[in-house]
Every structure is written in structure tokens, then in C-alpha cells.
Amino acid sequence: MSVTAIKEYVGVPLDVVANFHGNQLLYVAWDRHLMYAAPGIFGAAPGMKFGDFVAQTLAPIYQGHPDAAQIDWSKTEWEKGDKPWTPDFARTVAENGLVHKEFLRFRTPGLNGYMGAGI
Amino acid sequence: MDMKVDKKLSLKDRYRHQTRGLGWETTYQPMDKVFPYDKYEGIKIHDWDQWEDPFRLTMDAYWKYQAEKERKLYAVLDAFNQSHGHLNVTDARYINAIKIFFSAFPMLEYTAHRGFSMAGRQFRGVGTRVACQLQSLDEIRHAQTQIHTASNYNKYYNGMHAFTHQLERMWYMSVPKSFFDDAITGGPFEWMVAIGFSFEYVLTNLVFVPFMSGAAYNGDLGTMTFGFSAQSDEARHMTLGLECIKFMLEQDPDNLPIVQAWIDKWTWRGTRVLALVAAMMDYMLPKRVMSWKEAWEIYFEQNGGALFKDLERYGIKVPDCVAQATVEKEHISHQLWAAMYQWNFGTAFHTWIPSPEELDWLSAKYPNSFDKYYRPRWELWAQMEKEGKRHLNTGLAQLCQVCQYPMIFTEPDDPGKLCHREVDYKQEKYHFCSDHCQHIFEREPEKYVQAWLPMPQFYQGNCGGGGVEEFFKWVHLVPGQDNMDFEGSQDQQNFARWKGMATSNQ
Numbered sequence: 053m054s055v056t057a058i059k060e061y062v063g064v065p066l067d068v069v070a071n072f073h074g075n076q077l078l079y080v081a082w083d084r085h086l087m088y089a090a091p092g093i094f095g096a097a098p099g100m101k102f103g104d105f106v107a108q109t110l111a112p113i114y115q116g117h118p119d120a121a122q123i124d125w126s127k128t129e130w131e132k133g134d135k136p137w138t139p140d141f142a143r144t145v146a147e148n149g150l151v152h153k154e155f156l157r158f159r160t161p162g163l164n165g166y167m168g169a170g171i
Numbered sequence: 172m173d174m175k176v177d178k179k180l181s182l183k184d185r186y187r188h189q190t191r192g193l194g195w196e197t198t199y200q201p202m203d204k205v206f207p208y209d210k211y212e213g214i215k216i217h218d219w220d221q222w223e224d225p226f227r228l229t230m231d232a233y234w235k236y237q238a239e240k241e242r243k244l245y246a247v248l249d250a251f252n253q254s255h256g257h258l259n260v261t262d263a264r265y266i267n268a269i270k271i272f273f274s275a276f277p278m279l280e281y282t283a284h285r286g287f288s289m290a291g292r293q294f295r296g297v298g299t300r301v302a303c304q305l306q307s308l309d310e311i312r313h314a315q316t317q318i319h320t321a322s323n324y325n326k327y328y329n330g331m332h333a334f335t336h337q338l339e340r341m342w343y344m345s346v347p348k349s350f351f352d353d354a355i356t357g358g359p360f361e362w363m364v365a366i367g368f369s370f371e372y373v374l375t376n377l378v379f380v381p382f383m384s385g386a387a388y389n390g391d392l393g394t395m396t397f398g399f400s401a402q403s404d405e406a407r408h409m410t411l412g413l414e415c416i417k418f419m420l421e422q423d424p425d426n427l428p429i430v431q432a433w434i435d436k437w438t439w440r441g442t443r444v445l446a447l448v449a450a451m452m453d454y455m456l457p458k459r460v461m462s463w464k465e466a467w468e469i470y471f472e473q474n475g476g477a478l479f480k481d482l483e484r485y486g487i488k489v490p491d492c493v494a495q496a497t498v499e500k501e502h503i504s505h506q507l508w509a510a511m512y513q514w515n516f517g518t519a520f521h522t523w524i525p526s527p528e529e530l531d532w533l534s535a536k537y538p539n540s541f542d543k544y545y546r547p548r549w550e551l552w553a554q555m556e557k558e559g560k561r562h563l564n565t566g567l568a569q570l571c572q573v574c575q576y577p578m579i580f581t582e583p584d585d586p587g588k589l590c591h592r593e594v595d596y597k598q599e600k601y602h603f604c605s606d607h608c609q610h611i612f613e614r615e616p617e618k619y620v621q622a623w624l625p626m627p628q629f630y631q632g633n634c635g636g637g638g639v640e641e642f643f644k645w646v647h648l649v650p651g652q653d654n655m656d657f658e659g660s661q662d663q664q665n666f667a668r669w670k671g672m673a674t675s676n677q
């Protein structure tokens with residue numbers, strides 16, 4: 053049994069995609085930039101171009117970082133669910149195969165945080 | 172004629188009458204129907220009479236002791252309040268530690284009260300039931316005395332006015348709340364391991380040292396007196412937790428793997444909750460008691476080590492998670508305070524950047540980690556503040572499905588990389604801050620898929636509406652007053668003004 057209980061027990065998940073009014077969640081971390089203490093949680097429409105998600109939702113969050121101005125998004129390297137993955141910026145979130153609550157992590161080669169210390 | 176006087180009952184006899192004499196085997200209904208909750212967890216008990224309460228506490232003795240303690244506590248609290256004792260704390264920054272404590276603890280004590288009341292009904296052994304009932308009374312007493320201690324601070328300082336609402340609504344309160352919710356929704360034996368053993372026995376010193384010694388070091392007589400008044404109760408609770416563990420293990424060999432799994436789970440959950448306390452010790456007490464790392468070494472590695480050594484006789488092993496917790500003692504306080512600093516627009520307390528002298532203290536206490544990983548962070552943020560570019564993280568945080576912390580913890584072998592684990596369960600993704608939280612989920616996924624995670628709830632529109640302003644209203648947080656930086660806050664200004672009035676003729 054998947055839970056110790058006195059009778060058959062089935063939980064109701066609270067964060068299924070149907071609860072997000074047409075959006076889905078994406079989690080994103082900027083690798084080696086711990087000025088941002090945790091991966092971010094973002095809402096995205098599945099039909100949104102991934103490039104727009106990056107430009108409109110993601111990039112503004114990081115604009116206070118000393119490395120931010122030097123990010124070349126075309127050179128960023130990505131992971132999806134901790135495995136290497138290549139996004140297509142011109143295609144939508146859904147077309148990129150990103151499901152609800154997908155976890156993404158991107159690296160910015162050459163930019164390793166404040167004083168190269170991963171911050 | 173000689174009077175024949177019955178001999179007064181000894182304490183031992185009175186305890187026996189209360190805990191054995193008052194019990195009976197039911198006949199109208201089978202015992203399993205009267206006590207339907209003490210078998211389903213798989214724990215086998217053959218002889219409930221083997222339960223021995225080392226304190227042999229009876230009701231009459233209990234009322235007498237507790238009444239005496241109450242009288243002393245409230246005498247001190249009255250004196251503290253009437254003499255404006257709050258102005259004698261080391262620094263108004265200290266009051267922010269008190270805000271976190273008094274926002275979380277009274278409601279958690281209240282949950283503990285409910286949990287022990289339930290356990291005090293659910294066990295069929297009378298001795299066990301009575302012990303749980305007495306502890307449930309202690310817990311509600313602690314909730315009340317904490318609220319009374321806090322109420323004086325609440326008259327003068329911001330951020331404490333809505334603790335009952337905020338326990339259920341404030342994003343970071345979901346960390347301790349989910350811990351107690353998880354425990355109280357288990358069976359009575361798991362509850363005893365979660366609260367009675369892991370929290371009260373293994374981890375309690377790590378809570379008491381920062382709060383009670385911290386209060387004493389920082390001139391907070393009110394909190395200190397409340398702490399001492401609670402401490403003799405805590406000694407009893409610790410003994411009850413350990414007694415319960417030994418009782419289960421002595422009753423049947425089949426109980427061992429179940430108890431071990433609970434100890435593994437609750438040691439980790441407790442350790443995670445204590446990251447809040449770690450940040451408090453290293454960053455929030457103006458006069459430090461000791462570093463979190465030192466406290467961990469004394470109270471967990473040494474004292475806890477001796478405890479697990481003692482339990483080895485029963486076949487209990489040190490939980491696997493201890494290895495990771497030992498690595499993390501160098502990091503968690505810094506990671507947590509950095510998180511609070513960047514999200515303090517959403518907190519009902521103030522934060523600050525450590526002073527240069529405090530940074531040096533941290534360097535000295537954490538020679539292996541602070542200068543390499545954390546000092547540059549504070550120096551950068553201090554520089555940014557100077558330039559008028561105060562760092563705020565407007566991206567909300569991903570949360571762990573089990574401990575509900577923002578995923579701020581790093582890989583055990585790489586403090587430069589945020590740790591992330593994920594599991595697919597019934598076509599849905601779940602994320603975790605660590606292997607140990609993942610394992611807890613995998614043992615009982617149907618329980619944790621229901622977690623009420625504040626950030627996803629915010630995105631669903633269930634936190635007052637869609638926006639941050641609506642969230643503030645819903646959570647009863649007054650922006651510009653309760654939140655943001657200590658520097659320039661109303662608390663800081665008032666404290667300085669009142670202190671000035673008390674010590675000069677201005």
C-alpha cells in the first residue's frame with residue numbers, strides 16, 4: 053500500500069495542470085549563480101514560444117546580476133530533469149516537449165557568477 | 172480507643188491505581204473496536220503492562236507542580252512587562268528572532284496538544300494513555316504561556332499580530348506546519364516517534380539552546396523564564412519518547428524495521444525544520460550563544476551519537492541522513508539567511524546584512540565554508556545596497572514536495588550546485604530538495620501528493636487572488652511595516668526612541 057492507512061487510501065494531488073487556468077508550471081535554475089537562492093517557479097502558457105518565455109519571464113528575474121548583461125541566450129546550455137537537453141527557442145513550450153512542472157537548469161559558459169565564485 | 176488510620180498511599184501505589192486500576196477489558200464491544208487505531212501501523216504489542224512511566228506522574232501531583240510553575244512564570248512576566256523589559260534586549264534586531272519563534276511555536280505546541288490528546292485516546296494501554304494525556308496538557312500550557320510571553324512584544328513591535336492566520340497562509344510557515352501535519356496524520360505510534368522521540372528527544376536541545384540560552388544572552392527575561400518553566404516538562408517528554416521507542420522494540424522483533432523507518436524519516440524531517448533555527452543562531456542573535464555548527468556537534472553528534480549507541484542493543488542503526496546532515500552543518504544557516512534576505516518582501520520579520528564584525532565571527536566559526544562560499548555573497552549584496560540596487564529575488568521559489576522548503580540546499584558533494592531530485596508518480600512530476608525527502612515521498616506517495624505548497628497555490632490564485640498585493644492582504648502582512656530591511660524600519664526607530672526616553676531626558 054502506498055500509504056499506511058486503516059483502509060484503501062487515494063490522495064488527491066493539489067497541483068495538477070488543470071488547476072492552473074490554462075497555464076503550466078516550469079521550474080528553472082541558473083547554474084553556478086547562487087545569488088538566486090533556489091530554482092524559480094514560473095507560470096507559462098503551453099502555446100508560448102520558448103524564446104518569449106526566456107525573454108519575457110526568465111530574463112527580467114536575473115537582470116540585477118552583474119553577469120546578466122553578458123548572457124548570450126543562444127549559447128546557453130540546458131538540462132531538462134537533470135539530463136542534457138536542447139531547446140528550440142522558436143517553438144512553443146509544448147512543442148519543446150516541456151510538460152507541467154518540468155525542471156530546467158541552464159548554464160552560461162564563461163559566466164560563473166560574481167568573482168567566478170558561483171554566486 | 173485507638174484510632175485505626177489507613178496508611179497513606181505511596182506515590183507508586185497511586186500511580187498503579189491510576190494507570191492499571193482504571194483500565195479494564197471491554198466486553199460489550201471487542202477491544203479492537205474500542206481501540207481501532209493502535210494496530211494498523213503494524214506495531215505488535217503483547218503486554219501493555221510492560222509500559223513503565225519513569226516519572227509515575229499522577230494527576231494530583233501534576234496539578235500541584237504545574238500550578239506552582241505558573242505562579243512563578245506569571246510573576247516574572249508581569250515584572251518584565253511593567254518594567255519595559257523589552258527595552259533591555261541587546262538590540263532590536265533580536266526581536267526578529269522572537270517574531271519567528273512566537274509566530275510558529277504556539278501553534279505547533281497547540282498541534283502537539285491535539286496530537287497527544289488523540290494518542291491519549293488511541294492506545295489501549297492505560298499507562299501509555301495517561302502519559303500522553305498529561306503531555307497533551309503540557310503542550311497546551313506551552314502554547315498559552317508562549318502567547319502570553321509574546322503579547323507584550325506584540326504591543327510594541329510589528330509582525331506578530333496575525334500568527335494564527337499566518338501559520339496556515341505564510342509561505343515559510345508551511346515548513347514547520349507540514350512537519351506537524353505529517354506527524355498528526357500518521358498513526359499513534361508514528362506520532363510518538365515523530366514528536367516524542369525525534370523532535371523532543373533527539374533534536375530538542377538544538378531548539379532550546381538558541382531560544383532559551385539565546386534569550387538569556389540577549390537580555391530577554393520573559394522568553395527565558397517561559398523557557399525554564401517549559402524545560403521541566405520537556406525533560407518528561409523526552410523520557411516518554413525514549414520509553415515508547417524501547418517499549419516497541421522490546422515487545423516484538425517485527426517492530427524493529429517499522430521503528431527504524433520512522434526514525435530515519437523523522438530524524439531527517441526534524442533536521443530540515445531546524446535549518447530555520449540554524450539561521451537564527453548564526454545570524455539573528457546579536458549576542459551569539461555558539462554557532463549552529465558547534466551546537467550540532469555537541470547536541471547531535473555527541474549526545475545523539477551516545478543515544479544511538481544505546482539503541483544499538485535493540486538493533487537500531489544511525490539513520491543514513493545523518494551523513495548528509497553532518498556535511499550540511501557547514502552550510503544551511505548561511506543558505507537560509509541568504510534566502511530570507513532576498514525574499515524579505517514576503518516575510519513578517521526584518522532581515523539585514525551581517526556587520527563586518529559579524530562576518531569575521533562567521534569566518535572564524537566556519538573556516539571550511541564561509542569565506543569560500545558565503546562571504547562574497549554578503550559583500551556583493553552590501554555593495555549593491557550602497558549603489559542603491561538592493562538585491563531582491565522577484566522570482567518565487569520552487570519548493571520541496573516533502574519538507575516544503577524553498578529548494579535552497581546544495582548537493583552534498585558540491586556546495587556550488589543547487590540540489591534537485593525528481594520522481595514521476597501517476598503521470599505527475601514531483602520535486603525534492605534531497606535524497607532523503609525523495610525517499611520519504613516514495614514510501615507514502617499518496618500522502619505527499621496532497622501537499623499544500625504555497626507557491627503553486629499562489630499561481631493557482633488561491634492566496635487571496637493573483638497578485639502580490641492581494642497576497643499581503645490575505646496573509647495579513649502590512650507591507651513597509653512588517654517586512655523588508657531592519658535598517659530604517661519602524662521597529663528600529665521606535666526601539667531607539669523608547670530606549671532614549673528611558674535612559675536620557677530627551
